[in-house]
Amino acid sequence: MGIIIKSPNEINIMRQAGRIVATILAALKSEVRSGISTGMLDAIATRMFQEYGARASFNGYRGFPASICTSVNEEVVHGRPGGRVLQEGDLIAIDVGAIYNGFQGDAAITVGVGQISPEAESLIDTTRRSLEAGIAAAREGARLSDISAAIQLCAESNGFSPVRQYVGHGIGRQMHEKPEIPNFGPPGKGPILKRGMTLALEPMINAGGWATKVLPDRWTVVTADGSLSAHFEHTIAITNGAAEILTV
Numbered sequence: 001m002g003i004i005i006k007s008p009n010e011i012n013i014m015r016q017a018g019r020i021v022a023t024i025l026a027a028l029k030s031e032v033r034s035g036i037s038t039g040m041l042d043a044i045a046t047r048m049f050q051e052y053g054a055r056a057s058f059n060g061y062r063g064f065p066a067s068i069c070t071s072v073n074e075e076v077v078h079g080r081p082g083g084r085v086l087q088e089g090d091l092i093a094i095d096v097g098a099i100y101n102g103f104q105g106d107a108a109i110t111v112g113v114g115q116i117s118p119e120a121e122s123l124i125d126t127t128r129r130s131l132e133a134g135i136a137a138a139r140e141g142a143r144l145s146d147i148s149a150a151i152q153l154c155a156e157s158n159g160f161s162p163v164r165q166y167v168g169h170g171i172g173r174q175m176h177e178k179p180e181i182p183n184f185g186p187p188g189k190g191p192i193l194k195r196g197m198t199l200a201l202e203p204m205i206n207a208g209g210w211a212t213k214v215l216p217d218r219w220t221v222v223t224a225d226g227s228l229s230a231h232f233e234h235t236i237a238i239t240n241g242a243a244e245i246l247t248v
């Protein structure tokens, strides 16, 4: 099965799912401070999912035990919320996925805790701008890997490394649909982007090398060299003009 094209009505439901994701992320961002645990952030998210009549996409996904993913400092993605208490200078990536009326929204942000290092500041800023560059490349008629190349160029021109083992993805009724969207690679390859495609773009950018490994908990992905990592993600729809961000 190829890339699934969504109808305007389906995209409208995805807008609603996306708005729930964005609302939860904004609330969590405002709670990030020294002294709060990742488990407390997860509890806030769990309550909000219930309030909005949505389900957390990640909860139970391949046995994942929480509503959101929280990945701190050298953790790249898939961190499990728990007793870890955030401290001044930490970076936390928060990934939220919602299922609403049968459709998915998926987005992530990275936030500094209090005062962070200039390198950490630059990494967060670059990762956010890499996502923006990817979204700008996601136009009807472009090729899929134009997105990948735009993300890679932004990350590497600032001295950072896009992760290669984990990728963005199509999204719709399923959290992970075709195609896979790497955060690196030459432009001009892969399928032509068509109106009605819905994609989750998610640069994961390391301050050091691109290599990662999975911790013995079998979930948490960390940088192989222990360097910091940041992650931003939006769910978008391809339109006849600029891509529409659904997770706002």
Ligand code: MG
Binding pocket: 106, 168, 169, 200, 202, 233
């Ligand atoms: Mg995703």
